[in-house]
Amino acid sequence: MTNIKGKISGTGSFLPEKVLTNYDLSAMVETNDEWIFTRTGIKERHVASGEKASDIAARAAGEAIKDSGLSAKDIDLVVTGTVTPDMVFPSTSCFIQLDLGLRPGIPAFDLSAACSGFLYALDTAERFIRTGGAKHALVVGVDIFSRIVDWTDRSTCVLFGDGAGAVVLSATKGKSGILSSHLYSDGKSWQLLYSPTTIQSSPFEKKGLRHDQPYLRMKGNDIFKLAVRSMSKAITKALKESGIGADDVSLLIPHQANIRIIKAMQERLKLPDERVFTNVEHYGNTSAASIPIALNEANKAGRLKKGDIVVLVAFGGGLTWACSVVRW
Numbered sequence: 270m271t272n273i274k275g276k277i278s279g280t281g282s283f284l285p286e287k288v289l290t291n292y293d294l295s296a297m298v299e300t301n302d303e304w305i306f307t308r309t310g311i312k313e314r315h316v317a318s319g320e321k322a323s324d325i326a327a328r329a330a331g332e333a334i335k336d337s338g339l340s341a342k343d344i345d346l347v348v349t350g351t352v353t354p355d356m357v358f359p360s361t362s363c364f365i366q367l368d369l370g371l372r373p374g375i376p377a378f379d380l381s382a383a384c385s386g387f388l389y390a391l392d393t394a395e396r397f398i399r400t401g402g403a404k405h406a407l408v409v410g411v412d413i414f415s416r417i418v419d420w421t422d423r424s425t426c427v428l429f430g431d432g433a434g435a436v437v438l439s440a441t442k443g444k445s446g447i448l449s450s451h452l453y454s455d456g457k458s459w460q461l462l463y464s465p466t467t468i469q470s471s472p473f474e475k476k477g478l479r480h481d482q483p484y485l486r487m488k489g490n491d492i493f494k495l496a497v498r499s500m501s502k503a504i505t506k507a508l509k510e511s512g513i514g515a516d517d518v519s520l521l522i523p524h525q526a527n528i529r530i531i532k533a534m535q536e537r538l539k540l541p542d543e544r545v546f547t548n549v550e551h552y553g554n555t556s557a558a559s560i561p562i563a564l565n566e567a568n569k570a571g572r573l574k575k576g577d578i579v580v581l582v583a584f585g586g587g588l589t590w591a592c593s594v595v596r597w
C-alpha cells in the first residue's frame with residue numbers, strides 16, 4: 270500500500286438556466302406547492318431546454334479545474350457518473366474532454382450508478398490515484414432527468430431536476446483527502462426505481478420484450494424507507510472504520526432527494542442542523558449531480574475548513590448506495 274490518496278483540490282457546478290417552480294408544475298399536473306413542499310422540501314428545480322448533459326457537465330468541470338488552480342493540460346483522467354448521457358456513445362467524459370480541450374490520450378469514461386453515480390466515480394478515480402494511474406482526475410456527476418421522467422405522472426415529475434457538479438481529485442501524501450469509501454448495490458430490488466428507455470426495437474426482437482412505458486418508474490414509499498436505512502447504516506459503518514465519531518463530523522452532505530429523508534437520517538445520527546447541508550429546496554433531486562453541486566456550494570460558502578471531516582452519502586436506482594469520508 271502506498272500512502273498516496275486523492276484530495277479534492279477544486280469544485281464546480283452548473284445548472285441549466287430554466288427554472289420550473291411548484292406553481293409552474295401545478296399548471297401541468299394535478300398538484301400544488303403545499304403538497305410538494307411539505308412532502309419533499311422542494312420549491313423549484315432547473316430543467317434543460319436544449320442543453321445536453323455534456324454541455325452543463327463541461328461548465329461545472331471547467332469551474333472545478335479553475336478552482337483547483339490547475340489547467341486543462343494537467344488533467345489525466347475523466348470519470349463521469351451519469352444515466353442520461355448525450356448519446357449511447359461516445360461517453361459524456363469524451364465530450365467533456367473535447368469541450369475543455371483536455372489532453373488527447375488520457376482515459377475518459379462514464380459509469381452508471383444513478384443517484385450514487387458521483388460517489389461511484391469518485392471512488393473509481395481515487396483507485397487510479399492510489400495506484401499511480403492518475404495525478405489529477407476530473408470527477409463529474411451530471412443528469413438530465415427531465416428527459417426520462419413522465420411529465421404526466423405527478424408522483425414522480427415533481428421530484429427531479431437537472432444539473433451538473435464536478436471536482437478535481439489530486440494525488441497527495443498529506444493528511445487531507447479521502448479517508449474511506451464504500452460502494453454498495455442490490456440488484457434484486459431494481460424494480461423499486463428504474464428507467465427502461467432503450468434503443469429502438471430490432472427486427473429480431475420477440476414480442477413483449479420492449480417496455481411500452483419508457484419513463485422513470487418508482488415505488489416512492491419503499492424507496493423512502495430503504496434510502497433512510499441504507500444511508501444511515503453506510504455512514505455508521507464508514508465512521509466506525511475510519512475511527513471517527515458522529516460528533517467529529519463537521520458537515521454531512523447527503524444526496525438531495527427529499528428533505529424528510531435527510532431529516533430522518535440526521536435524527537438517527539443526532540446531527541444538529543448546522544452540520545447537515547441541504548439545497549434540495551432549489552434543485553430537487555438532480556441524481557448524480559446532487560452531491561457535487563452541494564459540495565461546491567458548501568465549499569464556495571466557506572463551510573469547509575482545512576481539517577474538517579466531511580461525509581458524503583448517496584442512494585439511488587440499481588439499487589445502489591455509497592458513502593465517502595473526506596478530510597478537507
Ligand SMILES: CC(C)(COP(=O)(O)OP(=O)(O)OC[C@H]1O[C@@H](n2cnc3c(N)ncnc32)[C@H](O)[C@@H]1OP(=O)(O)O)[C@@H](O)C(=O)NCCC(=O)NCCS
Pocket residue numbers: 299300301304305308309384423424425427428487488489490492493496526527530554584585586
Ligand atoms: C414520492 C414521495 C414524496 C411521496 O410521499 P408520500 O408521503 O409517501 O405520499 P404517498 O405516495 O403516500 O401519496 C399520498 C397521496 O398523494 C398523492 N400524490 C402523489 N403525488 C402528488 C403530487 N405531486 N401532488 C399531489 N398529490 C400527490 C397520491 O396520489 C396519494 O393520493 P391517495 O392517498 O389519494 O392515493 C415520497 O414517498 C418520497 O419522497 N419517496 C422517495 C423518493 C425519492 O427520493 N426517490 C429518489 C431516491 S434516489
